[in-house]
Amino acid sequence: MSSQRKNMTLLAVISLALGAAIVSQAGLLAEAVQRVFVERASFSSVIVLLGLLLVVMVVRTLLSYGNGKIGLRMAAAAKTNMRAAVLQNLTHATMPSTLRGQTGGKVSIALDAVDEADSYFSQYMPRMMEAAMIPILILVVTFILHANTGFIMLFTAPFIPLFMILVGLKTKNKSEEKYAQLAEFSGTFLDSLQGLVTLKIFGRAHRQQQEIERSSLGYRDATMGILKIAFTNTFMLESIVMLSIGIVALELAIQLLVFKSMTFHTAFFVLLLVPEFYSLLKNTGTAFHSGRTSMGAVRKVEGMLQETTGESRDTNGNEGAGTSDGIKSEIFHPDDLSRLPSIELDNLRFRYAPDSFELETGRISLGPGEHIAIVGKSGSGKTTLLHLIAGLLKPASGTVLVNGIPLSQYDETAWFQQVSYITQHPYIFAGTLADNIAIGAGGNITRAEIERAAEEAGLAALTAQLEHGLDTIVGEGGRGLSGGEKQRLALARAFLKRPLLILFDEPTVGLDLHTERVLQRSIAKLAKTATMITVAHRLYTIQQADKILFMDNGVLVDSGRHNELLERLPQYAEMVDVQRKGGLSS
Numbered sequence: 001m002s003s004q005r006k007n008m009t010l011l012a013v014i015s016l017a018l019g020a021a022i023v024s025q026a027g028l029l030a031e032a033v034q035r036v037f038v039e040r041a042s043f044s045s046v047i048v049l050l051g052l053l054l055v056v057m058v059v060r061t062l063l064s065y066g067n068g069k070i071g072l073r074m075a076a077a078a079k080t081n082m083r084a085a086v087l088q089n090l091t092h093a094t095m096p097s098t099l100r101g102q103t104g105g106k107v108s109i110a111l112d113a114v115d116e117a118d119s120y121f122s123q124y125m126p127r128m129m130e131a132a133m134i135p136i137l138i139l140v141v142t143f144i145l146h147a148n149t150g151f152i153m154l155f156t157a158p159f160i161p162l163f164m165i166l167v168g169l170k171t172k173n174k175s176e177e178k179y180a181q182l183a184e185f186s187g188t189f190l191d192s193l194q195g196l197v198t199l200k201i202f203g204r205a206h207r208q209q210q211e212i213e214r215s216s217l218g219y220r221d222a223t224m225g226i227l228k229i230a231f232t233n234t235f236m237l238e239s240i241v242m243l244s245i246g247i248v249a250l251e252l253a254i255q256l257l258v259f260k261s262m263t264f265h266t267a268f269f270v271l272l273l274v275p276e277f278y279s280l281l282k283n284t285g286t287a288f289h290s291g292r293t294s295m296g297a298v299r300k301v302e303g304m305l306q307e308t309t310g311e312s313r314d315t316n317g318n319e320g321a322g323t324s325d326g327i328k329s330e331i332f333h334p335d336d337l338s339r340l341p342s343i344e345l346d347n348l349r350f351r352y353a354p355d356s357f358e359l360e361t362g363r364i365s366l367g368p369g370e371h372i373a374i375v376g377k378s379g380s381g382k383t384t385l386l387h388l389i390a391g392l393l394k395p396a397s398g399t400v401l402v403n404g405i406p407l408s409q410y411d412e413t414a415w416f417q418q419v420s421y422i423t424q425h426p427y428i429f430a431g432t433l434a435d436n437i438a439i440g441a442g443g444n445i446t447r448a449e450i451e452r453a454a455e456e457a458g459l460a461a462l463t464a465q466l467e468h469g470l471d472t473i474v475g476e477g478g479r480g481l482s483g484g485e486k487q488r489l490a491l492a493r494a495f496l497k498r499p500l501l502i503l504f505d506e507p508t509v510g511l512d513l514h515t516e517r518v519l520q521r522s523i524a525k526l527a528k529t530a531t532m533i534t535v536a537h538r539l540y541t542i543q544q545a546d547k548i549l550f551m552d553n554g555v556l557v558d559s560g561r562h563n564e565l566l567e568r569l570p571q572y573a574e575m576v577d578v579q580r581k582g583g584l585s586s
């Protein structure tokens with residue numbers, strides 16, 4: 001901000017100097033013409049004058065260049081800041097807000113809308129600064145030279161800003177509409193691309209094509225609407241300027257020729273200044289228009305920033321990172337995170353939105369090194385509970401205690417360094433298999449370590465089959481991976497990381513026996529040195545768990561070992577029964 005203020009001051013100083021250069025140029029030119037054509041002076045007697053005129057013209061060009069350069073510098077700084085703020089906001093957004101909205105729309109705001117902000121700083125600001133200084137200077141000089149012209153200028157000039165304001169007000173709404181349309185178009189387009197296979201299977205490809213056409217036409221109409229206003233704007237401004245200069249020229253001609261009340265020098269000087277005056281006001285009008293368009297884009301970015309910032313407040317109105325326990329400080333406890341974590345859920349309550357699904361846990365302790373299974377029907381809140389334990393979601397009330405300390409008091413980076421979360425569909429980035437595994441490690445790692453992690457995760461057989469082994473390009477634009485392979489890749493990341501807490505979302509789909517064994521063996525090896533919490537679907541996993549958390553409709557109903565729950569919880573016995581039958585029938 002302070003550097004922008006410095007730039008603004010510099011703009012003001014340069015604009016003032018530019019004004020002085022414009023007036024001097026007109027004065028010197030009028031003097032030269034007066035001497036050469038009226039007084040018939042020799043070339044040698046005006047050579048100094050012409051040299052001076054040349055110097056002033058060069059200075060004027062340099063000053064204009066300087067103003068443009070500062071504008072560009074301001075635009076670059078503002079865009080860097082805005083883009084950094086958008087990226088910062090996206091990376092720090094809460095999980096629910098990350099999942100909300102269309103990815104394409106967010107991309108279009110982060111890239112296109114921020115770019116569009118350019119002209120606000122590179123054109124609007126310098127022109128506005130010039131408009132605030134130079135016309136006043138010219139007006140004062142004109143009043144001194146010939147008051148009548150000054151009055152004509154004073155009377156006609158307000159029509160230009162008045163017209164600008166009217167047009168600007170119209171384009172502001174239009175440009176906001178244009179960005180809404182662009183974001184919608186980008187969102188629909190990306191959505192359709194990502195879901196192309198699904199759309200084809202359901203025979204909706206044509207419908208979606210029409211949808212894209214509709215939103216693309218909407219964007220075209222909004223853009224054309226703005227252009228229409230811009231062209232009308234230019235035409236009207238030109239007309240006002242031409243008419244005003246014509247009136248001044250007529251008045252000067254009458255004074256000079258009919259009444260003979262002024263010298264040629266003064267009339268010519270004034271006549272040179274008048275177009276400069278109007279052209280400045282006209283440029284301001286054009287800059288005002290593009291500035292307005294930029295403002296629409298800036299508002300869009302601001303809206304996005306506000307939305308995601310608002311999201312980081314939980315449903316109780318508490319600020320961000322788990323201040324639900326009332327403790328605001330963020331204390332870094334590296335020592336507390338160096339041993340196997342014990343986790344305590346102290347009456348957690350959470351809901352995604354008012355009047356939606358609600359989760360509550362009561363009070364429960366999970367010992368260090370224990371293997372916990374979360375079980376329950378589909379939609380009972382298992383994944384939500386896992387996300388709350390991971391710190392990806394913030395409880396509305398209650399606390400997650402890790403080694404006796406509220407999770408909110410840990411430094412987020414230190415905490416996530418100790419956690420591995422293996423989801424059902426791990427994200428595979430575009431790059432090599434080795435790059436994708438290396439994400440698991442924080443610092444520098446050797447090729448040998450990546451190979452060992454791949455081996456331990458059971459990826460060796462896959463890489464042996466591939467021509468380029470671990471250097472095979474996977475992810476977007478590369479080779480696809482099966483569900484089981486993706487999970488093994490996620491496991492390899494975890495082997496590199498050696499976390500103290502493993503959160504595992506067990507695959508619901510049946511993997512072949514071999515893959516399942518490889519996965520189970522690898523997980524078991526990894527879990528020897530960690531506390532592990534699994535959203536469990538396999539009876540085997542459930543039976544092996546040290547503690548089972550049984551979820552029903554968002555409520556953690558009971559916890560205990562397999563045999564204990566079988567005895568005392570009929571719903572659990574029923575679920576196990578269904579699992580067994582399912583297992584037999586398959």
Ligand SMILES: Nc1ncnc2c1ncn2[C@@H]1O[C@H](COP(=O)(O)OP(=O)(O)OP(=O)(O)O)[C@@H](O)[C@H]1O
Nearest residue numbers: 096099352357376377378379380381382383384385
């Ligand atoms: N981002 C979200 N916004 C709003 N509601 C959500 C969101 N994610 C999940 N829910 C709702 O919360 C409830 C619990 O979902 P959750 O994913 O925790 O269940 P689950 O037990 O893991 O289900 P499954 O076994 O099918 O994966 C569901 O009713 C779901 O519709």
